[in-house]
Amino acid sequence: MSRPLNQSDLIFPTQALSISSTLTSLKRSALSTHNRLSSIKSDAEFVASVSEAFGLPLVANERCGSWYIPPEKKAESVYFKSTDGHTNEWKFSLRRLNLQLLDLVGNRGGCVIVDSTRRGKSMPDALSKTVPIWCCVINHALFADTEAHRLHTQPQAVSASEHAQIENRIKGFVCDFLDICKPDVGLLRSKIDKPLRPIWVTQKSSLPEQPPFFSEFHPVILCTASRRVNGAEGSEGGYVQGAADDHEAWSKGLLPTLFWSNMDQLLNTKEEDLPGLIAQLIRDENRPAATPILIKPTSNLYISSSQDMDISHFDVIINCGPKPLPGQVTEPPKPQGQKHHLWLECQTGKNGSRNLRDQLWRLRILEDWLGPEPTAAKILVCDPTGKDLAVGVVLAILSNYSSPEGVLAFSSRFDDDTKIALRPQPDKRLIKERLSWITTTHPTLSPPRETLKSVNAYLMSTNGEQARQNQKYKSHEGDSSNDRILTFGARKPAKATTHLPPDTHARIFTALRNKGRPWKLSRQLTSKLESHPSGTVQGTATFTLLKTDPPTLLYAEEGEFETTTGLRFTVRRKYIYILRQEDDSSHISVYFSEEGKDVGALFVEMGDLAALGDASSTLTAQNKEQHLCGQDLYSASWRFSQAMLQERSQWGELRSYWMLRYDVKGPKKDYVSETTYT
Template sequence: MNRNEAFSHLRKESLDIYNRLKSIEEDIQFVNQVHDAYPDFPLLPNLRCGAWYTDPSLAAPHPAYFKSTDGHFSNWGFNLRRANLHLLNYNYRGIVLVDSTRSGKRMPDALSKTVPIWCAVVNRTMILRHPETSRQNWDTLLHTPPGVVSTQEHSQIVSLLDGWADALNKSSYSLPDLSLPLRPIWITPASTSFPKFSSTDSKQTFIPIICVSASRQVQEGFDRRIGGFVYVQGSGDDHELWGMGLNPDIFWKNRERIAFADRSEIETVVTKCVSEAQATNNVYPPSAVDRVRGRILLCSTADLIAGSSGHLSTSFGESEDVAFLILSSHDRNDTTAENVPGVRYITALEGKKGQTQFLQTVLPRSMDFIQTHLAEGMRVCIACDTGKDLSVGVAVAALSKFFDDEGNFMESDLQNITPDKQSIRTRLEWIIASRPEANPARNTLKRVNEFLLTPSPFLQKRT
C-alpha cells in the first residue's frame, strides 16, 4: 500500500458512522450550552443538518429552512418559496438557530449570508408593509460576520436588498408588525463568550437571531481525539451517504442506545434502530391551507391511517367530509383501493417518465377528483410520499383552477378564473404559509405551470 492509498484508507475510516455519531454527540453538548445561556429563546434547527444537533424536546415545533445555496457567491437570494415567515409568529425576544458546516469552514453560508439577507429583507419590508408605524432608527442594514464575508461580497448583496424587499412586500404573505428589527448574531465553538441581552423589552433595540454553527472548525474537516475516535466537522451533513438509513428523528429517539454502542457494535445497533422505526408508523396531522378555510389539506402517505373497512383517516380522526387523493410511486394496497368511496389512488412514476406522466395523467385525473368533491362540499386531503413535492404541485393546480384570489371556491363560475404566473406563485405562497416544509421540485412546478397555462386543445394534442 503506497502513501496515497494509506492516506485514503485512513480518511475513509475517519469518516465512518462511528466517528460521525461521536462527533455529533460532542457538538450537541455545545448546542446545549448555548440553549442554557438563552433558555427563553426558541431553539430551532436549520433543516436538514441542524436537526442532528437540536434536541427535539427543547426545540420549537416548526424548524427553519435557510439554504446555503441562497447565500453562495453570486447566487444570493431571498427565496419566496423558503420565506421562513413562520419564525416571525413566535412571541419572542430572540431565537437560537442551529446549523453546521464541514470542510474546515467557520460557519455555513446559510448562517453567514442567507440568514443576514433574510433579516435585512424582513426589516426593509416592515417599512413598506406598515408605513403607518413609527420606526425611528429602524435598522435596515445588512449585518454579516466579519472575517467570513468580504467587503466586496457584502456590498454586492446590499445592492440587491431593496428588490427582494419589494418582492416580499408584493407577495401574498402576511407579516406581523414587528416592534423591533431583526439582527443576526453568530456563535461558534471558538466563541470566547456568549453575548448577553437585556431581560426587559425597554432596553432591547433589536430581536437577536442567534446563528449557532455547532461544529468546531478543524483543519481538513476531521481531527483525531483522545478517547478513540476522530472528530468530523459537520458530521450531520448528507446523512444519506453515511447514515445506513439513520436520520435525525430516529437518532434522537434512540440516542442513548447509540451513544453507548462501541465501534464493533455500532452498525448493528443502527440497523436495529432503523428497522424498528420503519415498523412504527409515526403519524403527523395534515396541514390545512388557511387561505381557503381548510378546504385543501396536505400530508404524506405515511400520515394516513387505514380503517378496517378500507376507509382512510388522519391523526385528526375520521371525518365524513374529507376525501383522500393519494399520489405514490409505491404499489397500491388494499387500503387505497379504487372502489373505496372518497379515495382516489394515482400511481406517480419516478424519474424522467414521471414528469411526463405527472403532466398528462396525474394532474388531469387529480383535478377531476378534487373538483367533484369540493363541489359536494367536502374537503380534500392530498397526500404524496414526502408530503412536500407532488402533493404540493397538485394543490397549487387545484387552488389556481378552483379558488379565486380571495380563497373562495368557484363552483359555478370557473370560467372567470384565469391563472397566470403571478397567481400560481401566490397559490404556492398560500400553501407555504400553512405548511412551511412544502418544497416542490422545480420540475414539478414547471409541469404545473405548463398544465395551467397551456391552452387545453394544445395540451390534449400533446397528450
C-alpha cells in the same frame, strides 16, 4: 552480469498502491458513522450552552440542524438554503418564507438558529448570508417607517464588495415579497414589536455569563454548531466537522429523532455492529400516524403523508404514489354524497415528479365531483412522504380553483363546446403566490425542483394556451364557427374540416410501423438565434414494435445535419410511440426514450385527426398540450396523406407520406423544425 535497472524498479508500483489504499482507509475510518455520531453529540452540547447563555429557544435549520438539538428542546424548524446565499446567486426565496419564525421570536424575544458546515468553512452560507438577507427584507416590509433597514452581514465571512452587491438587490426582494406573496403586513407586525438583527456565534465565540437584554431589536442568534477543522479528516482524533451534513450518505436510514432516543446505545456500539443496530431500531420504531395539515387560507384543503392515514373524515381523497391506498377505488365518480377517490399513479423520487406531469390533467374530474359553486367538501391530498408530489397537486388545485381569499370552487376553465377560456390562465406570479400559501402553512412543505417543473408545465401549457389561440383566431373578422382546427404556425384559420372515424389514430399508428421498413426523412431547421444553427438533415427513421399491449413502437432516426455555415455531423434520436385505446376512441402519445427502449416522460400527445377540405387529400392534427422544457415551449403539428389510411396492397400509385413540425419558443430557443417522411 546483473541486469540494468528499468522503470518499474524505480516506481515501486506495489508499495505506491499500498500507500494510496492506506490513506483512503484512514480517511474512511475518520468519517465513520461512530465518529460522526460522537461529533454530533459534542457539538450539541455547545449548541445547548448557546441557548442557555442567551436565554433563547433553539430553532433547527433543516435538515442538518435537527441533529444538534434534542427533540424536546427544538422549538421550531426553518428552511434557509445555503444556495440562496451563494455568491452572485443571492436571493430572498418566495418558496421558503419561514414566516412561522416571527411567532416564536415575538413570544420569546428572539431565537437561536442552528446549522453547521463541513470542513473548509467557518460557517454555512445559510447563516452568513441567507438569513441576514431574510432579516433585512422582513425589516423593510414590517418597519418601513423606521431606520431599521440596514443589511447586517458577518465581516469575516462576507467582504465589503459582496455586502454592497447584496444590498443593491434588497429593494427588488422587498417588492417581490409584497407584490407576489401579498403578506398581511399588519398581522405580521403585530407579532414582533422590534426589527430583527442577526448575531453570529461559533465555538470560538465568547458567550455572555447572563442572558443579555436587547432593547432596540429582536436578536436572531446564528449558531454554527461545529468547530472549524483546518487539517485533514483524521487530524482531530475522530472529530468530524459538519458531521450531520448530507446524512442520507452515511446514516443508513437513521434520523435525528431516532438518534436522540437511542443515543447512548448507539455510541456504545462498535462500528462494525452499528449497521445492524440501526436497521433493528428502524424496524422497531413506532411511528405515529400521519396528521393532516390544513393549507391556509383555505378551510377545507389538507395535505398529509399516506402513512397510516385516517381518511374517514374526508370527502375527497387524492393519493399520489406507486400504489393505491387500502380500499381505494379508481373507478368513475360515485353518486353524490359518497366519498370520491382519485389515484394519481406516480413512482417515488424524480421519476415520480416526471410521472406527475402526465397525471395532473385528471384533476379536472373534481369539476364533475364538486361543481362550480364554493364547496365545503374536505379534500385530502397525500403521498408517501406528504412533502413532495402531494404538494405539487395542492399547488395545481390552488392555482386553478381557489379565489384570492382561499375559497375553492371547481368551475371549468373552458367551455366544453368552444374550448374558449372562461377565466384567466394561471401565470408565474399567481403560481408563486399560491406556493407561498403552502410554504407559509408549514415549512416542511417545500417540494423538490422536479415536482415544481412538472406543475409549472401543466399549469402554463395546459389546454388554456390552445384555448387562447382559438379565441384569438375566432375573433378574426369573417371567421366561421367551423374554423377552429388550425395548422400550427399558420397566420389564419385553416379551411373547413371533415372529422374522421374513431379508429383513425389506430390506422395511422399501424401505417407508421411500415412493416419495419425505414422511412426516408428530410428536415429543414430554421433558427432565429445565432446560438442554435439552422440547416438540413437527411437520413432515415424506423419504427420497431416493442410490445402489443398497449401497442408500443420505438422510433429511431439517424441522419447527417448540415448547417448553413457548412458544418456536418451525425444526429440520432429516439422516442417511444404508444397507442392509447379507449372504448370508442384512440390517440397517439410520444414519450422520451430512456436508455434505449424504456419509456420516459411524456413529450407530446396527438390531438384529434381531421381531414382538410373534402377529406380526399390530407389529414391534420395538433398536440393536445404544449410541452414545457425548462422555459422553452414546444408545440407539434402533424400532416398525413390519405394513402396512410389504405391497406399497403392498395397503396399502388398513391403517394404515402407524413410530416411533423415543431415550433419552439423560449428564452434559449426560437426555431421551427419541419420534417417530411416518405
